[in-house]
Structures are given as C-alpha cells and as structure tokens.
Amino acid sequence: xxxxxxxxxxxxxxxxxxxxxxxxxxxxxxxxxxxxxxxxxxxxxxxxxxxxxxxxxxxx
Amino acid sequence: xxxxxxxxxxxxxxxxxxxxxxxxxxxxxxxxxxxxxxxxxxxxxxxxxxxxxxxxxxxxxxxxxxxxxxxxxxxxxxxxxxxxxxxxxxxxxxxxxxxxxxxxxxxxxxxxxxxxxxxxxxxxxxxxxxxxxxxxxxxxxxxxxxxxxxxxxxxxxxxxxxxxxxxxxxxxxxxxxxxxxxxxxxxxxxxxxxxxxxxxxxxxxxxxxxxxxxxxxxxxxxxxxxxxxxxxxxxxxxxxxxxxxxxxxxxxxxxxxxxxxxxxxxxxxxxxxxxxxxxxxxxxx
Ligand SMILES: Nc1ncnc2c1ncn2[C@@H]1O[C@H](COP(=O)(O)OP(=O)(O)OP(=O)(O)O)[C@@H](O)[C@H]1O
Ligand SMILES: [Mg+2]
Ligand SMILES: [Zn+2]
Numbered sequence: 211x212x213x214x215x216x217x218x219x220x221x222x223x224x225x226x227x228x229x230x231x232x233x234x235x236x237x238x239x240x241x242x243x244x245x246x247x248x249x250x251x252x253x254x255x256x257x258x259x260x261x262x263x264x265x266x267x268x269x270x
Numbered sequence: 271x272x273x274x275x276x277x278x279x280x281x282x283x284x285x286x287x288x289x290x291x292x293x294x295x296x297x298x299x300x301x302x303x304x305x306x307x308x309x310x311x312x313x314x315x316x317x318x319x320x321x322x323x324x325x326x327x328x329x330x331x332x333x334x335x336x337x338x339x340x341x342x343x344x345x346x347x348x349x350x351x352x353x354x355x356x357x358x359x360x361x362x363x364x365x366x367x368x369x370x371x372x373x374x375x376x377x378x379x380x381x382x383x384x385x386x387x388x389x390x391x392x393x394x395x396x397x398x399x400x401x402x403x404x405x406x407x408x409x410x411x412x413x414x415x416x417x418x419x420x421x422x423x424x425x426x427x428x429x430x431x432x433x434x435x436x437x438x439x440x441x442x443x444x445x446x447x448x449x450x451x452x453x454x455x456x457x458x459x460x461x462x463x464x465x466x467x468x469x470x471x472x473x474x475x476x477x478x479x480x481x482x483x484x485x486x487x488x489x490x491x492x493x494x495x496x497x498x499x500x501x502x503x504x505x506x507x508x509x510x511x512x513x514x515x516x517x518x519x520x521x522x523x524x525x526x527x528x529x530x531x532x533x534x535x536x537x538x539x540x541x542x543x544x545x546x547x548x549x550x551x552x553x554x555x
Pocket of ligand 1: 269270376399401405406407408409411441442443444445446449450473474475476478511513522523525
C-alpha cells in the first residue's frame with residue numbers, strides 16, 4: 211500500500227497518515243507542529259480538521 | 271468471542287494500545303466515537319443495550335461522565351461506572367470520599383468566595399497548593415508561597431471562564447521527595463506501581479509535563495491503602511496517585527481514564543494485557 215499524506219492547512223507541509231488511522235486520531239505537522247484530528251475515514255479517503263483545543267476538563 | 275466497545279473522543283497512545291492488543295486476540299472491539307453520536311432519549315433507550323460492555327476512555331471528563339450516564343441507563347456495563355467517574359473527576363468529591371473512609375489525604379480547605387479563600391489560607395499556612403477541583407495534567411495547579419501570590423492567582427482566576435469558579439480549593443503543600451506514586455489497579459490486582467519524578471524544577475510530577483518514571487516497590491501497608499481507595503470509590507480500572515509525606519502516604523487523586531504510557535516504560539505490556547484479560551473475564555461471566 212502506498213503511504214498516504216494529508217496537507218497542512220497552515221504551512222502546506224505533508225503529514226503522513228498511518229495505515230490504521232482512525233477517527234479521533236491526532237496527527238502533527240512535521241514542519242510547523244500544527245495538530246490535526248481525523249474526522250472521517252471513508253473508502254480510504256481521509257477527512258481531517260484542526261484538532262479540538264484542550265479544554266479544562268481534559269485529562270485522565 | 272468476547273465483544274466490547276471502546277468509548278472515546280480523541281485517540282491517545284493508550285487507546286491505540288488497547289485497540290492493537292485486541293486485534294491480536296479473539297476479541298471483537300467496536301468503537302464508539304462519542305463526538306459523532308446522537309443519543310435519542312426516549313423510553314426505548316432503557317435496557318436496549320442488554321449488558322453490553324463499554325470501556326470508557328474519553329479524554330474529556332464531562333464527555334466521560336455524561337456518556338456513561340446514558341450508556342448505563344441504556345443497560346450497558348461501563349468500565350468505569352458513573353459513580354466512579356463522578357467522584358474521580360472531581361477533586362473535592364474525591365476528598366470527601368477519602369475522608370469518609372479514613373484514607374489519608376493532604377489537608378485541604380474549601381471555600382466559596384475569594385475573601386474566605388484568603389481566610390482559609392491563613393488557617394492552613396504557606397506554602398500551599400491551589401488547584402481547580404476539575405482538571406488534569408497539572409493544569410492550573412499552583413504552589414503558592416504567600417498571600418501576595420494567592421491574591422495574584424485569585425485576580426487572574428476571576429477573569430477566567432472556569433467551570434467551578436466559585437469553588438476555592440487549597441491544600442497543604444506536601445514536602446514530598448521530588449516524586450509521587452502512581453498505582454494502576456485492574457480489577458482486584460495492582461498491575462503497576464511507579465514513581466513519577468518531577469521534571470526540572472517544577473513541583474508537579476505529571477508525565478504530561480515531562481516527569482520521569484521508575485518502578486516503585488511498595489510495602490504491603492502501602493498496597494493496602496491503594497486497595498482501600500479502590501474499594502471506597504468502586505470502579506474497575508483506576509490510576510491512583512499518592513504523595514509521600516515522611517513515612518506516610520497521602521492519596522492525591524484518582525484517575526478513571528488512566529494514562530499508562532509512563533508506567534508502560536516500566537511495566538511493559540502488562541498493563542494493556544491486564545486490561546484486556548479483565549474485559550474478557552467480565553465478558554464471559
Ligand atoms: N498538595 C500538594 N503538595 C505537593 N505537591 C502537589 C500537591 N498537589 C499536587 N501536587 C503535585 O502537582 C501535580 C499535579 O497535581 P494533581 O495531580 O492534583 O493535578 P492533576 O492536574 O489532576 O494531575 P493528573 O494529570 O495527575 O490528573 C501532582 O503530580 C503532584 O506531584
Ligand atoms: Mg494527578
Ligand atoms: Zn504545517
């Protein structure tokens with residue numbers, strides 16, 4: 211299988227998507243550090259958005 | 271074949287570990303991405319899930335708590351249950367349960383206005399620790415050395431939109447040996463005990479803040495305290511944090527969606543394996 215990438219909205223860098231990527235998974239842009247969240251995986255197509263900001267109720 | 275559903279909002283390292291471990295075994299793991307779910311609350315919800323098992327792993331404690339309430343109402347068996355999530359997600363409620371069960375905890379004061387908080391600080395003495403009653407990863411947990419610092423924090427806080435802004439929770443600063451103890455309990459077993467060392471010159475030891483880990487060998491007496499905590503709060507899979515004060519241990523908090531990346535550096539695969547063994551055993555009952 212060929213490696214999948216998504217493109218960073220901020221810096222246009224290429225972000226590698228692992229084969230077993232799932233909804234909710236976080237991916238970090240290797241170039242600028244921006245974090246994305248996978249929104250949908252459908253027929254191998256990846257839909258993503260800017261990751262949700264950490265909120266005060268997050269954690270263990 | 272045993273089935274269960276992993277309930278999550280974002281996937282942390284731990285959730286992926288659980289998914290990968292389940293793939294290796296005869297376990298049917300479903301996922302419930304809580305952010306994409308619409309729960310219709312009507313009378314058909316009740317008992318519709320027929321004892322299905324859910325492993326509650328949301329990162330947001332409010333998502334964790336309220337989705338658990340619905341899943342339980344629908345007849346699901348949620349690990350951990352609603353009551354455990356309610357208590358553990360709130361440091362004040364946790365403190366009350368610890369007191370009730372005569373389990374040692376840092377001396378704390380609670381008050382409901384800034385002025386009373388300042389009075390509490392005089393009774394408690396400095397340094398003290400100011401912490402939000404909800405939250406994690408060490409966020410807004412501050413060591414405060416004197417009244418000037420306390421007043422500064424209170425002023426900044428008054429401009430924040432925080433969840434329980436009217437509740438002021440302070441506690442004694444525990445002179446601990448640069449580390450605290452994390453104990454991971456799965457069912458009736460302690461599966462890992464580690465020391466978390468504070469990073470750099472921070473008094474907080476959170477792995478999320480860069481704290482280092484090392485295996486901890488606990489005495490039977492110390493283990494007894496952790497089991498007592500588990501009994502007191504209920505729940506099946508927990509991360510219990512404690513601080514050492516001289517030869518005593520004080521329970522600091524209980525985590526119901528325990529992060530075990532740090533502990534796994536010491537205990538390896540044992541933690542994730544124990545979690546899945548536990549679910550399999552529960553599924554067969
Ligand atoms: N009363 C105290 N005295 C000394 N150190 C403390 C005290 N309370 C907390 N700490 C330190 O600060 C860190 C964060 O505190 P606490 O665990 O209460 O907050 P948290 O944000 O819930 O962290 P966690 O990620 O463990 O859930 C702890 O790891 C502990 O080492
Ligand atoms: Mg903690
Ligand atoms: Zn980028």
